[in-house]
Amino acid sequence: MTDNQLSEALLIRYRVWGMDCAMDAAQIERAAQTAGIAPNAVKVSAATHIMTLNVPEGRLPEIEKAVAVTGYGFDRIEGDDDARPGAAHQDPAYRRALWIVVLPNVGYGVIEMVGGFLAE
Structure with a gap:
């Protein structure tokens, strides 16, 4: 060198x-x-x-x-x-975990909205 x-x-x-x-x-x-x-x-x-x-x-x-x-x-x-290669957003396990978090939160949000309308 x-x-x-x-x-x-x-x-x-x-x-x-x-x-x-x-x-x-x-x-x-x-x-x-x-x-x-x-x-x-x-x-x-x-x-x-x-x-x-x-x-x-x-x-x-x-x-x-x-x-x-x-x-x-x-x-x-x-x-x-x-x-x-193998970035987190491309990993199927990461996507599955993301959906496991997102879906219950969306469901909870819908229940909160319906409850808010019924309470008025």
């Missing part, structure tokens, strides 16, 4: 698996920082499950090793591939 490859910072993104909240994202950011990168060189979004690094390519193995210790899975996003 050349000195030029070690010194040129690149914008590199990873999809992170198993993360549930901002606390998990902060844990991953801290783990990446233990590899010796600046705090502003790593950003993990709990909403999109994407870790963005602004580091030289030569530092990636060291950062990947540090982040792997957290137990979260991650894989590099090549190019503009932001589509997450």
